[in-house]
Amino acid sequence: MNKLPNLPTGDSSFESIRQNKYLYVDKTRHIYQLIDEGKYYFLSRPRRFGKSLTISTLKCLFQGKKELFKGLWITDEANVDWKWDSHPVIFIDFNEISHDTSENLKVSLKWHIENQALINEIQLTSSLLKDQFKNLIVSLHKKTGKPVVILIDEYDKPLIDHLGKGEGALNIAKTNREILKAFFGVLKGGEVAPLLRFVFITGVSKFSRVSIFSELNNLKDITMVEAYAEMLGYTQEELQTCFAPYITRFSEERGIPEADIANTLKLHYNGYRFSDKNSKVYNPFSVLNAMDHMNFKYYWFETGTPTFLVNLLQENNWYLPTLENMQATEALFSVYELERLQPEALLFQTGYVTIKDIRGRLYTFGYPNQEVKTAFLENLFYAHTRGIQEPSRFVMLSDYLEREDLDLFIDTMTAIYASIPYTLESKRDEAYFHTIFYLMVCASGVDAKSEVLTCVGRIDLVMEFEEKVFIIEFKCNQSADVAIEQIRVKNYADPYFHTGKNIILMGINFDTKKHNIAGWKYEKMTNTNKE
Structure with a gap:
């Protein structure tokens, strides 16, 4: 067999994946549709599901790096006329923003804005966070003559990292929420909005529009929109086509029939559903690692223990067997508030349960696959039997x-x-x-x-x-x-x-x-x- 492209099992950017010829499952059709149909977007997905890679892809696309997209749908599709113009891009990754205290959140955000201004040789005229953000956008547009692109990754880190850690931490999360609310509100301002080309905000959780994005009321939430249900994660067709040679290699080296490997991949890592349409996707992080290591382990679950979620279930005295067939309306599982944390919403948004059935307005949930069910329940078992x-x-x-x-x-x-x-x-x-x-x-x-x-x-x-x-x-x-x-x-x-x-x-x-x-x-x- 010819040498296969390496698998991007780490936190690779779109640019590094394409330059180093890693395997890349082409999602540019969905991305083009986003840009073609709207301007302000919000998307919630579980961790390690491709949110950061999507942000990175958008960044390279708006920077006009056509050479990186060679062979992908957006360059090969005859009916697509992408101009490949370079736009100024403001990228904020909240994984890199300090938020252990509310004061540090403001200081870190200010530093990030000031650093981007320095890189672009822009002199900011204010010391206030909101004014600096506005000043950066206006100045970038004035300097380049092009509308500005705003890409924000893991917007909710300053909130969810404080959950399940006591009343003091919860108060920090509430103050951080007000800081974020004011910060994002800049994007709707009358002076700023006409200067924007595209806004894309991602995170694990979806707080209610009132709590975070009340001032950004034109933000389109595509978390449960059918057209984008398969934009992140791998479909069955993508697994069978893109990963066919990797399954063959797995089979030859481990002596396991290809059909058995495919069935085990489906049992362990498939099953996530993000719309009313019954289309399911595989966890991309686990699939990549399973192919790379040629072994079936709980790769996604091992990257983070949901301590705050386990604590919340215990505090609410949840009868855990009911997680198998939990039922809720969309209003209950789609958003949540810091003052009223709903286990149903947290379980769904963090990826520990997914939609199994829909009857009218009532949704039934269950574990998406064997990886999540076994690993999560093992974690819950230890939590309920500490000292055993x-x-x-x-x-x-x-x-x-x-x-x-x-x-x-x-x-x-x-x-x-x-x-x-x-x-x-x-x-x-x-x-x-x-x-x-x-x-x-x-x-x-x-x-x-x-x-x-x-x-x-x-x-x-x-x-x-x-x-x-x-x-x-x-x-x-x-x-x-x-x-x-x-x-x-x-x-x-x-x-x-x-x-x-x-x-x-x-x-x-x-x-x-x-x-x-x-x-x-x-x-x-x-x-x-x-x-």
């Missing part, structure tokens, strides 16, 4: 279930429950035991689905494998026999007969005084549809 002895023993649970060594499975579960420090206990009811059980099996890699417990008797837990499915009912201070009987009476197994899989019923009883499993029972059902 030998926490890694849960890793083997999936293997025990796969080979149907249920005695060893229950023994391991019992040992883990016994080692949870008493000081961490909440109310040890059925929901508590269910939550820990669910976290343990999911963190071990089991494909487990849980539903909210109700009086009408929905299935407590289903664990699926390639050739078998476990249907589990939990009880507290009753008996495993009662649990098994409920599964039979409610016909919980009926939906799984058509799968052809072996069906195993499990009843598990918890003793709230002993704080552990007090009894269990299992039965195998004959699947008449099994070939």
Whole structure:
């Protein structure tokens, strides 16, 4: 096989990717559409999803660096007439702006504006932040005779970096919010707006327009717009075409069939949905790293632990199994406020859940893929069992279930429950035991689905494998026999007969005084549809 282009697994800019001939999945059609159809844009996407690369691509495009776009859609498409004029570009990356205090945020922003003025040989006439920003824009336009482009990356860093760290940090975030609100308001001013060619603002989260962009009310939010749902991330078609030779190399060097590699990539890294249209994209960071290392690991999750999100879920006493089928209206998950942090909004915007189904105004959410589900629930498990002895023993649970060594499975579960420090206990009811059980099996890699417990008797837990499915009912201070009987009476197994899989019923009883499993029972059902 010929040598393949290197994969840009780091934080590469568009310019370095093209100059060093790295693989580049062509998104210039979407970018051209943005510029052709509007002027002010906002886009929210999870971290490591290509926001910075999109900003970098826009910067090179507006600087007229045509040579970098050779072979891409924007230069090859016959109907596209891009002028390749060079425009002055103001680029602000809030990853590089200090924001540990509100005063440092103002000082760092001022330094950034002053530095760009110095580079462009512009003399600023004010010491005030807002006036300096306005002065820079007006002076750049006057000096070049061209409208100015504003590109802002990770605008929300001065806010989200202070979440989950106590009341003092939250107050810093609130003050930072007011600074940003005034700063961005410059772009709508009557003297500035006519001088702008294009404005593009990105971030992980989407705060309400009132809280941040009230003065910039002409900003078009494309976070959930169908036309741009596939602008970041890789589509199935892009994976199959652009990465075909990398999958072949993976297959040849690791001795794994190409079809298995493709299926595992889809299971681990696909599933993100950013519009009402049922189109899904792969996590680009994880795909690139999987191809580069020729291994399937939790690359995206390892780049950042969502401590503030875990803390928020614990503070709100969320029943964690409900994350699998969380429901909300768009008003609840699309924006949030510092004064009223909504877990639904944070989970969606940070990429830990995604849209699974839409019925009218009601959206149903779930984990996008196996990487996020397993790694996130493992993180939640550790958070709920701090101080547990030998926490890694849960890793083997999936293997025990796969080979149907249920005695060893229950023994391991019992040992883990016994080692949870008493000081961490909440109310040890059925929901508590269910939550820990669910976290343990999911963190071990089991494909487990849980539903909210109700009086009408929905299935407590289903664990699926390639050739078998476990249907589990939990009880507290009753008996495993009662649990098994409920599964039979409610016909919980009926939906799984058509799968052809072996069906195993499990009843598990918890003793709230002993704080552990007090009894269990299992039965195998004959699947008449099994070939």
